[in-house]
Structures are given as structure tokens and as C-alpha cells.
Amino acid sequence: MAQRPEFDRIRALLGKSVHFRDLAEAERDELAALCKLRKLGDNELAGAAGRPQEEMWIVLQGGLRLSTVTASGEEFVYAVLGPGSFYGLGHLLGNAGAIVDARGFGATELASIGGAQFLALLDRHPQLWRHFAGLLVRRLTLAMSVIRDFGVAPLDQRIVRRLLGQAMSGGADIAGSAPVEMRVNQADLSRMLGASRSRVNAELKRMENARLLDIGYRSITLVDLPRLREIAGSEVFAF
Numbered sequence: 253m254a255q256r257p258e259f260d261r262i263r264a265l266l267g268k269s270v271h272f273r274d275l276a277e278a279e280r281d282e283l284a285a286l287c288k289l290r291k292l293g294d295n296e297l298a299g300a301a302g303r304p305q306e307e308m309w310i311v312l313q314g315g316l317r318l319s320t321v322t323a324s325g326e327e328f329v330y331a332v333l334g335p336g337s338f339y340g341l342g343h344l345l346g347n348a349g350a351i352v353d354a355r356g357f358g359a360t361e362l363a364s365i366g367g368a369q370f371l372a373l374l375d376r377h378p379q380l381w382r383h384f385a386g387l388l389v390r391r392l393t394l395a396m397s398v399i400r401d402f403g404v405a406p407l408d409q410r411i412v413r414r415l416l417g418q419a420m421s422g423g424a425d426i427a428g429s430a431p432v433e434m435r436v437n438q439a440d441l442s443r444m445l446g447a448s449r450s451r452v453n454a455e456l457k458r459m460e461n462a463r464l465l466d467i468g469y470r471s472i473t474l475v476d477l478p479r480l481r482e483i484a485g486s487e488v489f490a491f
Contacts, residue, residue, distance in 0.1 A: 258289045258312075262363045265312055268423035269336030270490045271387055272310075279380065282373060287363035292356030305343035305350040306367045311335050314360030315435050318352045319443070329443035331491050332357050332436050336422040342388055344370055358435060358470065394489040402446055407455050410445050412484045415465075415474060420490035426477060431466075433473040441472075 263284040266272040272280060287310070292298055299305055301320055309316065311333050318330040318339065330352060333339060339354060344367045374380050394417070401410050415434065416426050424432045442452040456472070459465050464480055466473040474480055481488075 255285060256288065258287070258363070259284055261312060262287050262310070265310070265336060265363075269310075270420050270423055271336065271338055273423070275380075275383060279377065282377075283365070284363070286365050286369050286373060288365075290362040290364045292360040292362065294356055294358050294360075296356045296360075298354045298356065298362070299340075299350050301351055301353050303350055305340050305348070308338060308340040308344055308365045308367070308370055309354075310338045310363040310365075312361040312363055315357030316360065316362070317355045317357040317440065319355070320352050327443060328446075329440045331444060332418070332440055333491055334418055334422045334434055337418075337491050338387070341384060342391070345384070345388070390489060394491065397487055397489065407445070407447055407451060408459065409483055409485065410447075411441065411452065411455060411459075412480050413488055414441065414444060415472060416480060416484050416488045418491050419474060420488065426474075426481065426488070429477055431473050431475050432477070433468075433471055435471050437470045438467070 263280060266275070266280045266284055272283070275283070289312075290298070290309070292314070295317075298309070298316065312335060314335075316333040316337070316339055318333065319327055320330075321327050342348070343350060374384065401413065405413075415436070418436065419426050419432045419434055422434070424434075426432065438453055438456060439449055441456075442449040445452060456465070456467055460467050464474075464476045464483075466475055
């Protein structure tokens with residue numbers, strides 16, 4: 253069967269992503285072969301809270317912004333998932349509807365896998381169940397650590413853990429020393445952290461002045477990874 257034109261791009265990304273690079277090469281190839289390319293404009297809705305989630309998405313380019321809006325109109329941002337990260341796995345395995353709005357963050361491309369095809373792949377290769385169950389366990393661990401950090405971790409540590417975790421999901425070498433750039437803006441970062449925008453901006457500016465990072469337009473570059481790892485501590489999880 254002829255492969256889709258985007259097959260090589262998807263396969264290459266799976267090989268770099270911390271979530272999928274441990275799969276056998278043949279397993280990554282089969283997963284990539286199931287994917288269809290989906291393009292989103294900036295802020296374009298991919299899936300809405302309360303609707304069925306019938307696909308798993310892997311971010312190829314841009315980002316996937318996950319948020320909810322309260323009855324009073326206040327928005328909470330859970331994450332901006334960058335290249336290499338995924339969304340929808342738990343919904344497919346648990347046959348559950350979405351609880352967040354998922355929108356493109358900038359010009360975005362997703363590798364989309366239909367739920368029925370994905371479950372058939374797991375059934376053909378039962379060993380894959382363990383891998384994808386492990387991804388959900390790590391997401392749960394991440395969620396629990398974020399909840400804990402709201403109450404006990406200083407703001408600079410929470411910021412750095414969030415940024416390093418997002419960088420990890422795309423396959424960035426956060427154990428090295430080369431600068432790492434990621435797409436995120438300060439307003440969304442403050443919503444993710446449950447802190448005021450002024451507090452987050454002040455902390456980011458302090459870290460920029462200390463040459464820990466650089467702040468750009470809708471992007472933050474991690475400059476001094478050794479010092480950032482020291483601030484974050486051992487508990488950094490990929491998004």
C-alpha cells in the first residue's frame with residue numbers, strides 16, 4: 253500500500269519524541285502509516301469540550317492549546333503541547349468525551365489517528381498496550397505533580413519545570429547545554445501556573461536578566477540549561 257506524502261515526516265518526529273522513540277522501528281512505521289495530516293490555523297478549534305474525541309493527535313508543527321472557560325468567562329490553560337506531544341489517548345482508551353477545548357497555536361499541523369484504527373493496532377500488537385498505558389501513567393503523574401506544586405513550589409521552580417517539561421516532549425536535549433526554543437506566550441504561561449500575569453512576567457524578566465532564558469514573541473528560549481535544571485530539581489515530566 254502506498255504511503256501518504258507526510259509519512260516520512262511523521263516517522264521522523266516519532267523517532268525524536270520522548271513519548272514514542274522507545275517503540276521498535278517497525279511499530280513506529282505502522283503507527284505513522286495510520287496517520288493523516290490535519291492543518292489548523294492560529295486559534296482554530298480542533299476539538300471542543302463536551303464533544304466525542306474520536307482521534308488521537310500528535311503535534312507535528314506549531315502547538316495544541318488546551319483550555320476551558322468557566323461559566324463566569326474566566327479561562328484556564330492546561331498546556332500548550334508542542335511538536336512530539338500527543339492528545340486524545342485517554343479518551344480513546346476510556347471511550348470518553350473531551351473535557352477541554354483544543355485549538356491551534358500558530359500555524360499547526362497534527363498527525364491524526366482514528367480511534368478504531370488505533371485500537372485495532374493495539375489489538376494486533378498487544379505489547380503496545382503496555383507502552384501506551386505507560387504514557388497515561390506518566391500524564392497522571394505529571395498532573396498530580398502540577399497540583400502539588402500549586403501549593404508548595406516557588407513560582408520560579410514551577411515556571412522552569414513547565415518549560416523544561418514542554419521542551420522534553422518535543423525531544424529537546426534538556427540534559428545538554430545548547431539553547432532550546434519553544435512556542436509559548438507569557439499570558440498562557442500565567443494561566444497554566446495559576447498565577448497573575450504580572451507575577452509571571454516579573455519572574456521571567458528576572459530570569460532573563462540573569463541570562464537563564466530569552467523572551468521572544470510567543471516564544472521562550474532556554475539559554476542556561478544547567479542552571480535551569482538546578483532550579484527545577486529532579487521532578488520534570490514531559491507534556
